Amino acid sequence: MSELSGKAFLVVGATGALGSRIARLLADRGADVTVSGRSADALAALDIAGAHAVAADLREPDAPRSIVAAAAERHGRLDGLVIAAGVVAFGALTEVDDDTVDDLLLVDFLAPLRLIRAALPVLERDGVILGISAVVAEKPMANMAAYSAAKAATAALFTAVRAEARRRKVRVVDVRPPHTETGLAGRAIAGDPPKLPAGLDPDNVAARIVEALLGTDTDVPSTAF
Template identity: 35%
Template sequence: MDVVEAGVLVVGATGAIGGQTAGQLAESGAATALAGRNRDRLKERASALGGSPWRTFEAHDLDSCAQLAPWAKATLGGLDVLVVAIGVAGFGSAVEVPDTSAEHLFTVNALAPMAVVRGSLGVLSPGGVVAVVTGEIVDRPARGMADYAAAKAALATWLGVAGREARRDRLEVMDVRMPHLDTAFAAHPAVGTAPALRPGSDPVEAVHEHIVLPILHALGR
């Protein structure tokens, strides 16, 4: 499959990773649909990409998450690639994080992405690709980030099993262990305050290496 023929949905398109992914895939010729939470930013990003179709959703409304892929397929006339780049940071020791905050972290970082992917598996074209951003936190969980790390690890485990199951339908599910990036992600946590963090990688280069190139390779297989 040529990327020019591909229909792509980027969920989390108003964020740094999702925005870069949408832009780079659109530049490669893909027909790209966008989904995000912030209506104004989503409209601006869609306009910048030449009028891409867009739709808002709320991570805590799992039904709305599950409907994103069917909407994109109907809008684009087919869906070949799903990219999920949603999440929220959280900081604090295991004893300090309130249960309500832990629930929020698990919903946004695990349950919502799972619902989006689950809703896509029956509508993606054979040979399609799912790429979901988890992060290096899965492999190197840090102190003061137990709940955030656990949510991402839960998502990674689910993706691993879902990916094996999806092979029978000729779908590839990618768990994208993105490195720490130089973005404002950690500056807006759901709980706690970010510690001093090491300098991050360039998001443009990281998105190209870890998301866009693997997708292009998979579509060409």
């Protein structure tokens, strides 16, 4: 029997550098895994043996609920939710238009809120919800004000809902890794990234996240990497 045999996890944002690694590590340990992302083709390209794929756009209000429902139905249970989806934008606040702000809030804040709201009633006892916010939730950055604010709101969400989830015997983990070489900055939805120092190895960051997911952590700050 593998370590996680009989356990079911949903990884949202599974086509990203961290989400894909997390999903693969869980599958390698024997978990049943549902992977979700916007592109069906990108999900298929992950080629994770036995993974159940659900393509959905988190900007759509009902997408989080439908993703959670599909995962729970497929596996007959849900033991963990990993929220690894996110978008980033750069630029002075006066230069960031409303459509960009809307996308930041929809994907980086409202989608996690809706995912948690959908998952809490169906997660098994001793289940876990892990969200990846960002180091900017600890240290907001100039020319990333809207993104920093969205991530800070998400970190506050994880902290506040932790006490509510405890009553359901569900652990909520907020992970805030430092700059990591995920390529996210190069896929910004607006603006150009500043010159950044070399980031952390995504393999190492993903391994630390899975350690937190399967351990007892509830808060993993940037200093823990």
